[in-house]
Amino acid sequence: MPLVDSKAMLIYAQEHEFAVGAFNANNMEIAQAIVEAAEEEKAPVIVQISQGAIEYAGENCLFAIVKSLADKANVPVVCHLDHGVDFHTVIRALRAGFTSLMFDGSSLPFEENVRVTKSLVEIAHAAAVPLEAEIGKVPDAAKGQLSPEEVQKYLTTPEEAMEFYERTGVDSLAVSVGSAHRMKVQSARLDIERITRIRERIKVPLVLHGASGVLDESISAAIRAGIAKINFATELNKAFTAGIKQKLSDDPGLVDVRKYGSFGRENVKKVVKEKIRLLDSANKAEEVLKFIQNKKLIEDKNDKSKIVE
Numbered sequence: 001m002p003l004v005d006s007k008a009m010l011i012y013a014q015e016h017e018f019a020v021g022a023f024n025a026n027n028m029e030i031a032q033a034i035v036e037a038a039e040e041e042k043a044p045v046i047v048q049i050s051q052g053a054i055e056y057a058g059e060n061c062l063f064a065i066v067k068s069l070a071d072k073a074n075v076p077v078v079c080h081l082d083h084g085v086d087f088h089t090v091i092r093a094l095r096a097g098f099t100s101l102m103f104d105g106s107s108l109p110f111e112e113n114v115r116v117t118k119s120l121v122e123i124a125h126a127a128a129v130p131l132e133a134e135i136g137k138v139p140d141a142a143k144g145q146l147s148p149e150e151v152q153k154y155l156t157t158p159e160e161a162m163e164f165y166e167r168t169g170v171d172s173l174a175v176s177v178g179s180a181h182r183m184k185v186q187s188a189r190l191d192i193e194r195i196t197r198i199r200e201r202i203k204v205p206l207v208l209h210g211a212s213g214v215l216d217e218s219i220s221a222a223i224r225a226g227i228a229k230i231n232f233a234t235e236l237n238k239a240f241t242a243g244i245k246q247k248l249s250d251d252p253g254l255v256d257v258r259k260y261g262s263f264g265r266e267n268v269k270k271v272v273k274e275k276i277r278l279l280d281s282a283n284k285a286e287e288v289l290k291f292i293q294n295k296k297l298i299e300d301k302n303d304k305s306k307i308v309e
């Protein structure tokens with residue numbers, strides 16, 4: 001089926017206390033593994049492409065891969081831009097056809113983040129594409145383990161989240177609640193009370209980044225508190241590389257990229273399937289699709305009545 005946007009999908013997930021997995025695809029094999037896993041689990045899914053992946057392969061190439069996989073899939077698939085860090089990247093992704101966008105201005109001063117996010121929301125909405133933004137900052141653990149004080153420093157406050165949401169009109173909001181990007185060990189516990197307090201003030205779905213390093217029980221509690229989209233990247237990279245390493249050590253003479261690439265792909269697929277079940281989005285594809293279609297019918301009807309007026 002054609003790609004869908006993320007707006008109705010995430011609203012439905014939040015209302016029904018599950019989360020949609022947003023999985024980073026850096027190449028064709030990972031994108032295939034994500035969509036195949038979603039089909040086998042009958043789950044709605046978000047395939048996301050980061051700014052780094054765009055620098056590696058180009059937005060048009062990766063978008064074309066995701067689109068062609070979605071066209072053949074029998075579950076709803078979103079193609080989302082993950083961490084567009086400047087205005088131009090977000091516009092380029094919109095032009096390429098992405099059906100969901102993220103602008104990450106979390107390293108900018110608050111007022112500047114509001115200003116750029118608001119202008120991108122207006123443009124994205126004119127093209128009927130939803131936009132995610134980030135307030136507070138999900139820290140990066142790439143350089144080593146973060147101390148609890150460092151994680152604390154970046155946490156989103158409910159007050160700044162509310163002000164940011166009201167001034168920008170974003171469709172979903174990434175919040176910093178105890179996770180960190182690029183954690184290789186699953187050990188982080190989230191601040192569930194903080195999620196609850198943010199959720200009380202903000203209507204739109206909340207997004208969790210850096211979930212590869214979060215304990216499973218903490219993820220389940222976060223979903224019950226209002227997190228509706230959960231991003232996984234590091235674990236997929238790890239699984240892909242481990243599959244290939246294993247195959248090449250078993251058969252050092254192997255040179256056919258298809259023969260070892262498929263081992264990486266199978267390993268990623270296993271991880272994605274586990275995450276889909278953890279987020280409770282397995283077997284939700286049909287109801288999500290119905291909700292998306294009904295919402296679209298109502299919106300089309302409203303558009304027509306506006307024209308008549």
Ligand SMILES: [Zn+2]
Pocket residue numbers: 083138181209210231
């Ligand atoms: Zn992220």
